[in-house]
Amino acid sequence: MSDGLDGLRRDVALGCRVMAHRGLVENILGHISLRIDGGRALVRCRGPRERGLRFTVPDDVRVVDMDAGEIADDRAGDYAVPSELPIHTSVLAAHPDVECVVHAHPPDVVVASLAGFALEPIFGAYDIPAAHLAAAGIPVHPRSALIRTAELAGEMVASLGEAPALVLRGHGVVTTGADVADAVLRALQVDTLARIHLRVRAVGSVPGAIPDADLGELPDLGSAFNHETLWRHHLAALEQDGLGLT
Structure with missing residues (x-):
């Protein structure tokens, strides 16, 4: 494609691969959207030879007219938008400051939501961004x-309200961000919270939130550490396991 969006398509494709690599999605489920302008977004669509998010390539990422809900580039071909495209169109319309929307089905998040417990900040320095995300409150959609x-x-x-992450009960998660890395990393944080909750409960204990004093001692280590460096790690892990984009 020669519409000047190749780099952004690659970002979305890598985001899909990271989600699959980290177990946030299974087989062909899940998608990412990235705003281009007021009415269009790049969306991970499904083609005639769909292989799943683990194998997403930039060509799977299509320009979508968010008002019409359909592919708007010159190479629509046999590609189709996700059936849950309204997740993306509605969030992007309601939140002009959001650039990226992720929808995934992390099994641990699904189990935790069905068990009915809130994802509280039960740990601190183990994952500081996740702790702060939980402390701010992660709403749950009941349907x-x-x-x-x-x-x-x-x-x-x-x-969802003004929160950057939403658990969909018995379904999955929706997260938002300033770019693909931001939204995917946030989904990973929700998954970490659910996984640790489940592990603590599996050994017979009911975890509680850490004290406010401890939460107050968890500094923001900055985007260079929490965003750029961490994202490079996930991309390097893809490369190591033969899932990088050539």
């Missing part, structure tokens, strides 16, 4: 429906 309509998406947006 497990496939979000295919504007009405269902509107309910989901209402549950």
Whole structure:
């Protein structure tokens, strides 16, 4: 493609691969959108030879008209937008400051939501961004429906409110960010919270939130550490396991 969006398509494709590599999605489920301008976004779509998010290539990432809900580039071909595209269109419309939306189905998050417990900041320095995310509160959307309509998406947006992450009960997670890395890393933080909660409960203990004094001693280590460096790690892990983009 020669529309000047190759780099952004690559970002979305790598984000999909990282999600699959880290177990946030299984097989062909899950998608990422990245805003281009007021009415368009790059969206991970599904083609005639779909192989799943682990094998996403830039050609799977298409320009989508967010108002029309359809592919808007010259090479639509046999590609189709995700059935839950309203997740992306509704969040991007409601939050002009959001650039990227992630929807994934992390199994531990699904289990935790079905168990009915909140993802509290039960740890501190183990994962500081995750602790702060939990301390701010991660809302839970009570419905497990496939979000295919504007009405269902509107309910989901209402549950999200101003939070950067939302658990969909019995379904998965929606996270937002300033770019692909930001939104995917946030989804990983939610997954970490759910996984540690489940492990503590598996040994017979009920975890509680850490004291406010401890939370206050968890500094923001800055985007260079929490964002750029961590994202390079995940991309390097893809390369090591033969899942990088050539």
